[in-house]
Amino acid sequence: MSDQDLTRLTIAEARNGLKAKEFSARELVEAYLAAIEAGNAALNAYVATTPERALEMAAESDKRLAGKGRGKVRPLEGIPLGVKDLFATRGVHTQAASHILDGFKPTYESTVTAKLWADGAVMLGKLNMDEFAMGSSNENSYYGPVVNPWRATATVQKGKKSKEGKKSNEGKNGGTASAPLVPGGSSGGSAAAVAARLAAGTIGTDTGGSIRQPAAFTGTVGLKPTYGRCSRWGIVAFASSLDQAGPFARTVRDAAILLRSMAGHDAKDSTSADRPVPDYEKALEKGVKGLKVGVPREYRVDGMSDEIAALWEKGIAWLEAAGAEVRELSLPHTKYALPAYYIVAPAEASSNLARYDGVRYGLRVEADDIISMYEETRAAGFGAEVKRRVLIGTYVLSAGYYDAYYLQAQKVRTLIRRDFEKAFKQVDVLLTPTTPSPAFAIGAKVDDPLEMYLSDILTVPVNMAGVAGISVPAGLSGEGTPLGLQLIAAPFAEETLFRAAQVIEDAAGLFSPPDDWWLKAEGSAKRARQGSSRQPASSRSTSSKAKSPRARKGAKQTAGAKRTKTKKTR
Amino acid sequence: MKIDESTVRHIARLARIRISDDEAKALESELGAILSWVEQLGEVDTRDVPPMTRVVEMTLKERPDVVDDGGCPDDIVANAPAREDHFFVVPKVVE
Numbered sequence: 158m159s160d161q162d163l164t165r166l167t168i169a170e171a172r173n174g175l176k177a178k179e180f181s182a183r184e185l186v187e188a189y190l191a192a193i194e195a196g197n198a199a200l201n202a203y204v205a206t207t208p209e210r211a212l213e214m215a216a217e218s219d220k221r222l223a224g225k226g227r228g229k230v231r232p233l234e235g236i237p238l239g240v241k242d243l244f245a246t247r248g249v250h251t252q253a254a255s256h257i258l259d260g261f262k263p264t265y266e267s268t269v270t271a272k273l274w275a276d277g278a279v280m281l282g283k284l285n286m287d288e289f290a291m292g293s294s295n296e297n298s299y300y301g302p303v304v305n306p307w308r309a310t311a312t313v314q315k316g317k318k319s320k321e322g323k324k325s326n327e328g329k330n331g332g333t334a335s336a337p338l339v340p341g342g343s344s345g346g347s348a349a350a351v352a353a354r355l356a357a358g359t360i361g362t363d364t365g366g367s368i369r370q371p372a373a374f375t376g377t378v379g380l381k382p383t384y385g386r387c388s389r390w391g392i393v394a395f396a397s398s399l400d401q402a403g404p405f406a407r408t409v410r411d412a413a414i415l416l417r418s419m420a421g422h423d424a425k426d427s428t429s430a431d432r433p434v435p436d437y438e439k440a441l442e443k444g445v446k447g448l449k450v451g452v453p454r455e456y457r458v459d460g461m462s463d464e465i466a467a468l469w470e471k472g473i474a475w476l477e478a479a480g481a482e483v484r485e486l487s488l489p490h491t492k493y494a495l496p497a498y499y500i501v502a503p504a505e506a507s508s509n510l511a512r513y514d515g516v517r518y519g520l521r522v523e524a525d526d527i528i529s530m531y532e533e534t535r536a537a538g539f540g541a542e543v544k545r546r547v548l549i550g551t552y553v554l555s556a557g558y559y560d561a562y563y564l565q566a567q568k569v570r571t572l573i574r575r576d577f578e579k580a581f582k583q584v585d586v587l588l589t590p591t592t593p594s595p596a597f598a599i600g601a602k603v604d605d606p607l608e609m610y611l612s613d614i615l616t617v618p619v620n621m622a623g624v625a626g627i628s629v630p631a632g633l634s635g636e637g638t639p640l641g642l643q644l645i646a647a648p649f650a651e652e653t654l655f656r657a658a659q660v661i662e663d664a665a666g667l668f669s670p671p672d673d674w675w676l677k678a679e680g681s682a683k684r685a686r687q688g689s690s691r692q693p694a695s696s697r698s699t700s701s702k703a704k705s706p707r708a709r710k711g712a713k714q715t716a717g718a719k720r721t722k723t724k725k726t727r
Numbered sequence: 728m729k730i731d732e733s734t735v736r737h738i739a740r741l742a743r744i745r746i747s748d749d750e751a752k753a754l755e756s757e758l759g760a761i762l763s764w765v766e767q768l769g770e771v772d773t774r775d776v777p778p779m780t781r782v783v784e785m786t787l788k789e790r791p792d793v794v795d796d797g798g799c800p801d802d803i804v805a806n807a808p809a810r811e812d813h814f815f816v817v818p819k820v821v822e
Contacts (some may be wrong), residue, residue, distance in 0.1 A: 264802035384782040398782050427787055496765040507742060514743070516815050518806035527818045532745035544744055548735070548754065549761060551742040565768050567778035572771065574779060607760055623782035648783050 161673075163188035164354040168236050168411040171357055175222055175235050182218035182235030185357075186211050186279055189237045192676065193281065193355050199678035202350040204242055204300045205250035206282035211237065214279040221277070231277030233418055239356035241347050242283045243290055244270050244402075245391040249280075253393040254298040255288045257538025258519040267391025268423045269360065269402045276418040281356055285346030288540045289510065290367055290395045293612040295345025296603055297542045303345040305338040305375060305596050306353035306670040309636035336598035338638065341371030341612075344405070348375040351405045353675055358415050359405045364395050365498055366591075366616025368403045369628035373591035373641025376630040376668030378412045378658065379405050381616075383648045384623035385430035386416075388423030396505035397428075399498075399620040408667065409629065409658040413437035416651065432649065440652035441659045446480030448657065451584035455491035458614055461593045465640060468632045469590050472642045475664035476588065476657065486583060488576040493569050494618035499610060500553050500566035501621070506543075507550025513538060545606060574622040581624075581647040586657050589615055591628040591641035615643060625651050629658045630668040639668050730759040 163185050166174060174180055190208050197203050218235035221228040245251050245263035252258035266274075274280065287297040295303040340349040344361025348371035351359050361368045363381035372379025380403040387402040394400065404415035417438070422431040452473060457466070473483050515521035515534030522533040539547065553562035580587060593614060602609045619626040625648065628641040642661055646653045735754045739746045746754065800813040809816035 261806050264799070264805050385785065424788075424790065428782070428785075430783065430785060431788065490771070493768055493771055496768050499761060500765055500768070511743075515808060516817055517804075519808070521808035523818075525818065527820050528743070529745075530818055531743040535743055536745040539744065544746075544750075545754070545757060545761075547742050547744065548738050549758060552730075552734075552738045552758070552762070555738065555741060561769075562765070564778055565771075565773060566765075567780075568773035568776045569768055569771050570779040571776050572773070606757060607764060 158184075160188035160191050164192050164357075166357070167408050168233075168357050168406060168414050169408070171236060172234070172414075175218075176230070178222070182215040182222065182279065183212065185235055186215040186237050186281075189281055189356060196353055196355055196673075196675040196678070199675040200304050200306060200349050200353055200355070201301055202285055202303050202346040202353065202355055203239065203282045204252075204254060204285050204298075204346070207249055207280055210249075211279050211281055214274070218277055218279065231275070233273060233414070234277035235279060236277070237279045237281050237357050238273060239281045239284045239347060239350045239359040240270055241286050241344050241359070241361045243286060243362055243393045244360065245393070246270055246280065246283065250283050251393070252299075252519075253289045254286045254300055255538065255540070255543070256299045256520060257513045257535070258393075259538075261518050263391070265391060268388035268425060269392070269419050271391075272421065273360070273418055278418070284344070284350055284359060284361075286361075287343035287345065287367075288543050289393065289506070290343040290362055290364055290400075291506070291542050291546055292342040293366070293370060293609050294339035294597070294599070294602065295342040295371070296339065296599065297342070297540055298345075299540065302599055303340045303349050304599070304675075305340040305638075306349055306675055307338060307375060307596065307638045308671075308674070309335045309338065309638055310671070336600075338596040339374065339599050341374035341592075341596065343367040344371050344379075347405045348372055348377055348379065351375070351377045351407060352670055358407075358411055360402060360415070360419065361405055362392060362395075362400055362402050363616075363620065364399045364401075364502060365620050366613040368405065369591050369616045369619075369626055369641070369643060370613060372405060372628040373630070373643075374596040374639065376639030376670065377405050377407060378409050378627065378629055378662075379403065380412050380416060380627045380651070380654070381619060381625065382416060382420065382651055383430070383625040384620075385428050386420045386625070386649065386651065388421070388426040388429045390423055390425040390429075394509040396502040397509065398505060399502060401620070407669075409655060409662045410438060410441055412627070412658075413441060413655050430649065435652055437652060437655050440655045443656045444479060445476055445657050445660050448476075448481045448586065448653070449584040450476050450481045450483045450657070451486040451580055451587045452483060453488045453491065453580070453587055453589060454485055455488050456589040456615055458593055460611075461590065462595075462634075464632075464634055465590045465593065465595075468640050468642065469588070472588055472631055472661060475661055478664075479660045481657070481660075483588075484584065486580055488573075488580060488618070490569065490572045490576050491618055494573050494621050495610065495614050497566040497569040497573070498613075498617045498621060499549070500562050501570065503546040503550035504554050504563050505550070507547045507554065510539075510543070510547055542606070570621050573618055577618075577622040577624055577645075577647070585646065585650070586653050587645040588657075589643045589645065591615060591643040595634040595636065595638045595640055619645055624648055625654055627654045627658050629661045629665070631661055631665045633668070637671075730755055730762060
């Protein structure tokens with residue numbers, strides 16, 4: 158099988174191929190490493206790669222697959238995955254795509270990644286994101302924006318049958334030069350890498366839509382599990398009552414496979430749930446016959462495009478055709494979820510980000526006294542959006558304002574959760590669009606923070622209530638870019654999500670961006686190779702940092718100058 | 728909500744972030760816009776509604792009160808921008 162063919166396999170297919178010895182784990186990993194080398198410069202999805210570690214892990218997988226030694230074949234044996242830069246990975250670049258964590262290499266491993274490696278998965282590297290997971294477009298990264306592998310085209314080709322017998326949807330060949338699109342955020346690198354086949358699957362985090370919104374923008378499946386389903390230990394904290402880790406994959410089945418390995422109780426996270434982790438794959442075949450599906454009328458928001466409203470109707474029809482019973486219902490406090498989120502999340506962030514002070518890790522900007530050192534370090538180390546949110550959070554928690562803002566927001570949050578509790582007494586799952594619009598152009602919304610916040614209007618309520626949500630690709634926009642439908646279920650009802658998501662995937666088909674243009678982008682392979690000479694994994698992981706031409710040059714120069722200063726600290 | 732420049736400077740001081748004059752100007756309107764927008768929460772009747780204090784109903788687990796981690800000072804200072812032996816080095820704080 159050629160490299161191209163190997164990277165086209167789903168996780169389920171790769172798992173079967175490895176077991177049947179059609180190819181080795183090494184071959185599979187090498188195919189992905191070659192794809193990253195050729196395609197990452199154009200997309201800027203990875204901020205660090207770990208090829209030596211990947212090959213070592215693949216060698217162990219091949220040993221087990223060959224039945225040598227005593228090790229059994231594990232559930233994710235030899236599956237190459239990418240990891241959002243927010244997860245602590247021992248000895249490897251972990252900087253939340255922020256300047257303030259410059260050079261940080263944890264001496265420990267996050268629980269979720271540790272579980273993946275223990276199940277045999279192979280680490281390809283760390284993925285770009287909005288700094289500290291704050292953003293909806295991946296334009297807030299210190300490493301520059303990620304480019305969506307999907308490009309807007311005028312006409313659309315639909316309904317081709319692929320070899321798995323599934324409908325496959327591709328945009329028009331060529332995807333000619335229109336403005337590059339954002340992949341969504343904050344887990345933009347995770348979404349782009351899966352869509353562009355630079356990883357078989359990836360993991361991200363979702364605080365207000367940071368998995369589901371980029372999944373919708375890239376034609377991938379993205380799941381935000383119930384709060385507490387996955388351990389948050391070792392994940393750089395943004396808003397601790399909202400953060401949750403989850404998978405990105407090219408199929409619903411692959412997302413189910415990944416969640417099973419990620420989920421479970423962890424003594425190191427007291428908010429992680431101590432309840433059994435089901436075999437989610439088994440739920441996929443159950444269908445939706447007799448399932449009650451709710452359509453919340455408040456999700457028909459102002460500014461929702463006609464094509465998304467039409468896609469929503471299609472989704473309803475698909476579920477009905479598969480035997481589900483659909484009814485409209487009301488979640489009356491929906492419109493307050495986003496403003497309440499923009500009090501609660503910044504408040505928690507201002508507290509969580511207090512630890513970045515130039516003392517224990519990362520960047521330090523020297524100054525005469527300690528307070529000035531804190532202030533200079535944080536001024537140089539945080540990007541504009543992070544500063545904005547820390548300041549909002551500081552304000553709403555400050556004396557005299559706490560009751561009016563924070564306390565009121567937490568009360569509204571109770572009402573939002575009650576809305577969902579009432580809904581789930583009537584129905585098993587809710588169906589909504591994931592986003593009010595398809596992927597927008599890079600630069601289109603950077604000057605208006607509020608406008609950017611509105612991208613998450615349909616995903617934020619799920620985090621506020623702590624329930625589970627998944628985005629499934631369901632169609633293409635008039636411009637040939639992907640659109641997603643969101644399914645929402647009660648706490649710990651991920652199996653119901655997978656059942657309904659599988660029905661939508663069966664009806665809509667799979668989606669892949671046209672033409673693999675990123676693999677052919679001029680100079681991309683050459684540029685990538687320059688950063689990947691043979692070096693030990695540790696130094697390699699920093700040297701192969703991808704830098705986009707669109708990176709904020711001014712910011713970097715200042716930062717660079719300050720960094721020189723920081724090196725003189727001893 | 729109107730936020731004036733001195734309030735912006737006060738919050739930035741509390742948050743330990745130095746801001747330039749240009750940033751203070753920009754933040755004045757950005758923060759003001761965001762805070763005006765969240766003020767719509769005031770119209771929600773929350774009398775008799777308790778604030779949300781836990782996301783998912785569960786009983787916190789207990790564990791034996793024993794030390795089960797530690798003894799790794801090298802790991803703890805490994806990433807420090809300035810250190811001496813097992814200490815973090817900061818500018819002088821006491822005279």
